[in-house]
Amino acid sequence: MKNNSKGIITVEDLSVTLNGITIFHPTAFSIPSGVRCAIMGPNGAGKTTLLKTMIGEIKPVSGRTLFWDMQILKCYKDIAVVHQQKDVDWNFPITAFDLVCMGVREYFNGIFVSSYVREKAREALRIVAMEEISEKQINELSGGEKQRVFIARAFAQEPKLLLLDEPFAGIDVFSERIIANYLKNFVDDGNAVVSVHHDLYTACDYFDWVIIVNKGIRYVGPLSEAVIKEYFFHVY
Amino acid sequence: MVSLLFVVALIVALHTLLGALTVPIYGALSIDAIGHTIVGGIAGGFLFCHSLYSPIIFIGAIFSVFAMYGVVEFLKKSNHISVDSALGIAFSLFFSLGILIISLCARSVHLDLDMVLLGNIEYILCDIVELPFFSISVPKILGPLSVLLLFLLVIHFFFHKHIVAILFDEKYAKIRRVQPWILRMVVIALNACGVVVSLSAIGTIAIVGVVITPFLFFWSSIKRYHLFLIYSVVMNILLSFFGTAVALWLNLPIAATVALFLTTIGFIFIIVRIFFTRVKLFRYNLK
Amino acid sequence: MFIESVLLSLLCTSLFLGSMIGCVSAYCVVKKQGMLGDIMSHASLPGITFAFLFTKSSSPLLLLLGGSISALLSGIFFLFVKKIAPLPKNGALALSLSWFFNMGIIGGAIVQRLLIEGQGIVKHVFFGNFVILAAENTHWYMILSFLLSIFFIVTIKYQKVMIFDEFFARTRIPYLYYFEIIFLCLTVIAIIIGLQAVGILLMGSLIITPGTVARMITSSYEKMVFLSIIVSIFAFLIGVFGVYYFSNIPSGPIIALFPIILCIGTHIFGILYSSITGKS
Numbered sequence: 119m120k121n122n123s124k125g126i127i128t129v130e131d132l133s134v135t136l137n138g139i140t141i142f143h144p145t146a147f148s149i150p151s152g153v154r155c156a157i158m159g160p161n162g163a164g165k166t167t168l169l170k171t172m173i174g175e176i177k178p179v180s181g182r183t184l185f186w187d188m189q190i191l192k193c194y195k196d197i198a199v200v201h202q203q204k205d206v207d208w209n210f211p212i213t214a215f216d217l218v219c220m221g222v223r224e225y226f227n228g229i230f231v232s233s234y235v236r237e238k239a240r241e242a243l244r245i246v247a248m249e250e251i252s253e254k255q256i257n258e259l260s261g262g263e264k265q266r267v268f269i270a271r272a273f274a275q276e277p278k279l280l281l282l283d284e285p286f287a288g289i290d291v292f293s294e295r296i297i298a299n300y301l302k303n304f305v306d307d308g309n310a311v312v313s314v315h316h317d318l319y320t321a322c323d324y325f326d327w328v329i330i331v332n333k334g335i336r337y338v339g340p341l342s343e344a345v346i347k348e349y350f351f352h353v354y
Numbered sequence: 355m356v357s358l359l360f361v362v363a364l365i366v367a368l369h370t371l372l373g374a375l376t377v378p379i380y381g382a383l384s385i386d387a388i389g390h391t392i393v394g395g396i397a398g399g400f401l402f403c404h405s406l407y408s409p410i411i412f413i414g415a416i417f418s419v420f421a422m423y424g425v426v427e428f429l430k431k432s433n434h435i436s437v438d439s440a441l442g443i444a445f446s447l448f449f450s451l452g453i454l455i456i457s458l459c460a461r462s463v464h465l466d467l468d469m470v471l472l473g474n475i476e477y478i479l480c481d482i483v484e485l486p487f488f489s490i491s492v493p494k495i496l497g498p499l500s501v502l503l504l505f506l507l508v509i510h511f512f513f514h515k516h517i518v519a520i521l522f523d524e525k526y527a528k529i530r531r532v533q534p535w536i537l538r539m540v541v542i543a544l545n546a547c548g549v550v551v552s553l554s555a556i557g558t559i560a561i562v563g564v565v566i567t568p569f570l571f572f573w574s575s576i577k578r579y580h581l582f583l584i585y586s587v588v589m590n591i592l593l594s595f596f597g598t599a600v601a602l603w604l605n606l607p608i609a610a611t612v613a614l615f616l617t618t619i620g621f622i623f624i625i626v627r628i629f630f631t632r633v634k635l636f637r638y639n640l641k
Numbered sequence: 642m643f644i645e646s647v648l649l650s651l652l653c654t655s656l657f658l659g660s661m662i663g664c665v666s667a668y669c670v671v672k673k674q675g676m677l678g679d680i681m682s683h684a685s686l687p688g689i690t691f692a693f694l695f696t697k698s699s700s701p702l703l704l705l706l707g708g709s710i711s712a713l714l715s716g717i718f719f720l721f722v723k724k725i726a727p728l729p730k731n732g733a734l735a736l737s738l739s740w741f742f743n744m745g746i747i748g749g750a751i752v753q754r755l756l757i758e759g760q761g762i763v764k765h766v767f768f769g770n771f772v773i774l775a776a777e778n779t780h781w782y783m784i785l786s787f788l789l790s791i792f793f794i795v796t797i798k799y800q801k802v803m804i805f806d807e808f809f810a811r812t813r814i815p816y817l818y819y820f821e822i823i824f825l826c827l828t829v830i831a832i833i834i835g836l837q838a839v840g841i842l843l844m845g846s847l848i849i850t851p852g853t854v855a856r857m858i859t860s861s862y863e864k865m866v867f868l869s870i871i872v873s874i875f876a877f878l879i880g881v882f883g884v885y886y887f888s889n890i891p892s893g894p895i896i897a898l899f900p901i902i903l904c905i906g907t908h909i910f911g912i913l914y915s916s917i918t919g920k921s
Contacts, residue, residue, distance in 0.1 A: 137433075138915065173529070175525075194529070194530075194531060199526075199529050201525055201526075203523075205524070205525065206522065206523055207378060207521075207522065207729060208574075209573050209574035209727045209728075209729065210378065210521065210522045210579070211572070211573070211574075211576040211577055211578055211579045211581065211582045212518065212522055212577070212578070212579065213577050213578065216518070216578065217522070220515075220518075220519050220523075220526070220530075225515060226515055226516060226519075226530070226532065229511070229512055229514070231515070253577070255574070255575075255576075255577050257574055271526075377729050377730070377732070378729055378730075381729070381730035381731040382728075382729065382730065382731045382732045382734065382735030382736075383676060383731045383734055383735055383738070385735075386735070386738065390842070425905070428908070429904075429905070429908060431908075431912070432857060432908050432911065434853070434856045434857045435853055435856075435857070435904075435908070436673055436675075438673070438675060438676045438731065439670065439675050439676075439849050439853050441676075442675055442676055442679055442845055442846055442849040442850075443846065443849060443850055443853065443901055443904055443905070446843060446845070446846030446849075446850075446897055446901055447898070447901045447902075447905075449842065449843065449894075450843060450846075450893075450894035450897045450898045450901065451894075451898070453768060453890075453891065453893070453894040454890060454894045454895070454898070457887075457889060457890040457891065457894075458887075458889075458890065557746075559683075559738065559739055559742045559743060559746070560739070560743060562735050562738060562739045563736075563739035563740070563743060565735070566728075566732055566735045566736050566739060569728050569729060569732055570726060570728070570732075570736070573727060573728060573729065573732075574727040605754075606747050606750060606751075607746060607747060607750045610743040610746040610747050610750070611743075611747060613739055613743045614739075614740065614743040614744060614747065617736055617739050617740045617743075618740070620736070621722070621736070621740070624722070624725060624726045625725075628725055
């Protein structure tokens with residue numbers, strides 16, 4: 119069991135600068151377990167930058183991010199990341215099933231893909247209702263189906279923390295509902311979700327915790343409190 | 355004739371497998387860039403050892419390719435230089451330096467740039483060695499080609515899953531601690547070795563033709579990467595045999611004719627596929 | 642006296658050639674078609690070799706006409722393949738390069754086999770020979786380069802709209818398609834004239850580097866075109882003096898190296914500047 123006395127994610131004195139512009143001044147906050155946390159803010163506020171800094175893709179000027187009081191290198195197996203798929207080659211010869219297999223922790227063990235890995239992948243695909251079309255090549259899927267497959271890959275890892283970058287962007291309502299339902303069930307087991315989210319109207323349905331960002335962290339806490347105190351109004 | 359076809363098959367298989375790794379990571383023009391860069395490496399190596407047969411030439415060529423990619427990575431840091439421009443600048447730098455060195459310091463030596471860029475497969479068949487226990491003569495080039503091909507097959511077999519993860523979604527592979535930089539280094543080294551080894555037989559532009567043809571046929575139409583590799587190698591070898599036959603029949607340079615034949619068939623295939631898909635006579639599908 | 646007149650002729654040609662190449666470079670770099678320039682210069686080889694084969698004439702104008710046709714065809718071929726075939730990065734460029742250049746090699750082999758007189762001129766196109774530019778038709782190259790440069794400068798505002806937002810441009814410029822074809826043709830003409838000095842193998846770098854240097858220094862398209870012209874003119878002038886003092890070196894590498902070194906130097910300066918001042 120991991121010691122999460124401070125929270126599942128603890129950010130300490132994090133300061134980020136990109137191209138000479140300070141995105142975040144030294145900031146500190148923590149996210150507890152069992153919450154679905156949205157990172158929200160207007161365009162260009164630094165939502166994706168914050169997420170990328172937390173996972174180590176962007177090096178901060180100062181400060182650090184701890185997961186269960188540990189550096190990410192020690193606990194990366196329990197963290198699943200679903201980033202925006204801008205750089206993916208959709209014509210690559212890979213099926214949805216193979217893609218989800220990649221997410222299983224034991225996937226890279228051995229030369230061949232074991233039956234255990236395949237079973238885990240099938241389970242993950244069942245959760246996102248993609249089992250029947252899993253043998254299609256990735257390019258044959260719709261936008262929503264593609265997103266579900268990438269999220270299934272994250273599920274297959276059996277993580278304790280899910281970090282998502284705009285998982286609901288550009289997908290159909292059916293896919294959105296499936297993903298949102300799963301995220302709700304996911305946190306009920308004591309796990310956590312942190313997701314960049316852009317839609318104010320659906321935020322209250324899908325999340326219960328929020329980090330409001332606009333050239334700095336403006337608020338971290340329960341979403342209901344942010345709504346009552348009209349933080350969104352001030353930031354947007 | 356048999357040894358010619360065998361050499362052609364080996365070269366085509368090697369570069370098809372290499373291309374399947376290189377093109378998704380570095381793009382299809384990187385092989386052309388490597389070929390041009392190697393001129394600088396060979397010239398630089400020659401400056402050190404003043405001999406065309408020294409292994410320093412080989413080391414210089416490999417080193418220049420790594421240096422070229424180092425320059426590309428350095429230039430990519432600028433927001434105003436695209437990856438393609440960085441590649442164009444980097445290989446032109448090494449190529450120009452190579453030509454200058456050759457013109458200034460190696461005029462008396464027969465460092466034939468035509469051979470470097472265009473190749474001459476007919477010539478390498480004359481450069482033979484006798485195998486000690488089998489008492490048969492084989493072209494010298496078969497040795498290094500076979501070693502490289504074997505090495506590549508081993509990599510594809512043992513690290514297939516890692517390769518697919520990196521080629522498809524490098525960011526995710528990094529998160530899973532798969533270390534894409536190792537594959538990148540290996541691909542650069544293998545490409546440099548592959549181009550240097552087969553340079554005397556087949557020029558770099560012909561290699562580009564061999565590499566790009568499987569993508570014309572199978573990219574976005576095949577479900578699995580290992581099937582893509584198998585189909586690509588088999589198809590490329592068969593087509594290159596036809597291309598060799600055409601070259602011998604018309605008395606044309608073999609390497610250029612094979613590459614032209616491959617790319618022409620590939621292009622015709624694309625047109626036919628679009629035509630038939632549009633009129634819905636059949637859906638081209640290897641699934 | 643003769644050498645001085647040749648030198649003067651080359652210097653004048655450099656000015657006009659440099660300005661034309663600078664304009665084209667700025668356009669191609671911003672449009673992210675620098676490598677297309679490289680492919681088109683390689684693709685001029687079959688046009689040159691087959692023009693020589695069919696006409697048996699070593700007249701530069703005829704050869705260049707052949708080269709222009711094949712370079713233009715390669716550009717159209719690339720745009721067509723890019724539209725219809727799902728290929729990975731630069732796949733369409735690689736296909737165009739491979740098809741046309743290998744065709745050129747075959748043409749060159751046939752030329753060599755037939756032992757046609759005057760075939761040495763075909764070899765010069767690989768690495769460039771500035772002296773050919775001074776031999777004849779220089780005044781045509783200068784006039785053409787001048788007109789091209791003026792056309793590019795006059796149509797700057799159209800280029801800006803076309804490159805930045807093509808969809809919007811289609812709504813505002815009624816004959817946008819024809820503009821694009823015209824610019825493609827002008828790029829081909831610039832490449833074909835320039836490759837006599839620089840060579841088919843290095844002409845691509847001269848399409849990429851002056852525009853890249855200019856882009857690193859300024860964000861304004863007009864200033865970028867102007868800077869690109871300056872860099873390009875200097876590259877050609879250095880090529881002229883290089884060939885004058887080192888007659889055994891082909892002019893291509895000398896001309897190509899200056900903007901490359903300038904590009905790398907500007908990048909290094911940019912890094913040092915931002916690390917010292919903290920500004921980008």
